[in-house]
Amino acid sequence: MVWEAGYQVWGNLTHEKETRPVQQNLRFQGQYLDRETGLHYNLYRFYDPDIGKFISGDPISLRGGINLYAYAPNPLSWIDPLGLSCRNDYLGRTPGKNSRTGREVIARMRQNGDVLDVNGQTIFKASDGNWYPLREADMSHTTDAVTWWNNTGRYLGPKSKPVRNWMLDSNNYYLDHYSLNRSAGAQLGQVYLPPVPPTPPPIVK
Numbered sequence: 001m002v003w004e005a006g007y008q009v010w011g012n013l014t015h016e017k018e019t020r021p022v023q024q025n026l027r028f029q030g031q032y033l034d035r036e037t038g039l040h041y042n043l044y045r046f047y048d049p050d051i052g053k054f055i056s057g058d059p060i061s062l063r064g065g066i067n068l069y070a071y072a073p074n075p076l077s078w079i080d081p082l083g084l085s086c087r088n089d090y091l092g093r094t095p096g097k098n099s100r101t102g103r104e105v106i107a108r109m110r111q112n113g114d115v116l117d118v119n120g121q122t123i124f125k126a127s128d129g130n131w132y133p134l135r136e137a138d139m140s141h142t143t144d145a146v147t148w149w150n151n152t153g154r155y156l157g158p159k160s161k162p163v164r165n166w167m168l169d170s171n172n173y174y175l176d177h178y179s180l181n182r183s184a185g186a187q188l189g190q191v192y193l194p195p196v197p198p199t200p201p202p203i204v205k
Contacts, residue, residue, distance in 0.1 A: 003017070010071070011052075027040050045058075053071060056069075090195065091159070091167055095139060102170075102173075105170045106175070130177075137177065140173060142172055142173065143172065157195060157198070
């Protein structure tokens, strides 16, 4: 065992033990610890585990609830990994790199020379031109999910078949290092717009 810790209910650690010189900064789902401030980075905003709240208001405003700073009513059964609760409701889950979609992405990048097996370890070339272990890869969209949703998906319906087909199409992904992928998403500064209701058919009299 390399790392061990105990959690309080809102995400603070009660203890942390390392058996090797590694630094494990992952916290609640989608959160990354900033050790200088003690805050947890959620891509779109920072979370303070001491008070169980975000330190800035919800970028989707009241569509996320009347409490703009709340993390979740119950941190054990509710999650908001990006600080934007509607993404999974609209698009559904992003396939992991071990899914069928992920395996197709890896096979394509391997064919292009961007995934290699070196000394018993699989590595991949990230968007910054550096090589990283495959375990540090995120599935990154070639077109940002929020951009595609706002321009196209919101007119097709939340989790509709065309939306899920887009989410599961391996041609829409490449592997990127998790730190690059998540910081790029935060820099977009976009929020998911609500779905557009379908136009009802004309009434024929």
